[in-house]
Amino acid sequence: MAHTVNRYDAGVRLPNTNRADRTRARILDAARTTFASRGYHGATIRAVAAVAHIDPAMVLHYFGSKSALFAAAVDVDLGIPDLTAISPSQHGEALVRHFLDRWEGEANGEVAMLLLRSVADDEQAAEQTRRTFTDQVVPTIECVLTHPSEAPVRAGIVMSYLLGLALCRYVLQLPEVPATPRHTLIEQFSPSVQRALHEPLGGGAGTDRE
């Protein structure tokens, strides 16, 4: 199922998509909007159904429960670019641009917000986030490291930077963070992510080649 969901999230609609797939996709879109605006606790099957213009019974028919619907709604393909195809000196900037594009674009940006709104109070959401991290972020980074075993630590620092930005810009909305220009964020965050990827972990300051 995850695979089917991911195809929608990547925005690719296959030619043979049938009616059930379309209905499922419509429910998932509605679920993301609803969870993102109301949080996990505030969202109801009824509210999701209303946004999807569908009977609440159909939501349950397709997904079974609110928690299963939530899991499907946040089970997304992050679409992280293949770093092996990018010059190593550009890896940091490529990741920052990718996540900003994703968050500031339509539809999928909601997923980050709804996850951040939910991880807080809900262990299932936190678990889903850890799984996405382990399945998608760590392997992408692993491919381009001199010491692949450092991938989880390095990916963890990268995601601390990026999720912190998402938290302060979209959820907390700290004064000025939502209004900070994109180019300023790229300029500031890219070298930080670059260091997390390619500089010695805990090495001396003199080795920082940025």
Add this chain to the structure above:
Amino acid sequence: MAHTVNRYDAGVRLPNTNRADRTRARILDAARTTFASRGYHGATIRAVAAVAHIDPAMVLHYFGSKSALFAAAVDVDLGIPDLTAISPSQHGEALVRHFLDRWEGEANGEVAMLLLRSVADDEQAAEQTRRTFTDQVVPTIECVLTHPSEAPVRAGIVMSYLLGLALCRYVLQLPEVPATPRHTLIEQFSPSVQRALHEPLGGGAGTDRE
């Protein structure tokens, strides 16, 4: 009231603290523990009272309501060091060390966690966080900038880094982030915070003097 609360949070117990102050402090400690472990929604006045070994009616007597108790519990003095007394080249590291000390120390570390657990689902918690940011973080940073008007943007980037770390290390617990050694985090995050404070905003990469 905020001032009284802050004195407790800074760990300074004044000699003339009376019984009411002690009771209030005990309730606040219990509230932080309870909110941090159960989240805002899951915490009840009854649970806080049980942790404080006090009658629930006394909790209401002192604080009036769950939301007022929450506001008092997160109204803390961050104790940010006076940056004007520190060499400018050390500002980044000083802030990273300060927040790590705070979070990994006893008692107050809970505040970051309970706020992150709550901002999500609760606009009051988000508003309290924005107020702490505006009242404490922005002014501290403003004092050491060449262009003080840039303080909110720079402070916003600094807090994106630091809250992202708190989120991934304590709340989300992304694999390996809780286990990453403190010196690695200091090594990685200090130059990022330093850049956010003192490098041109959106300037060219060549101006990065780290």
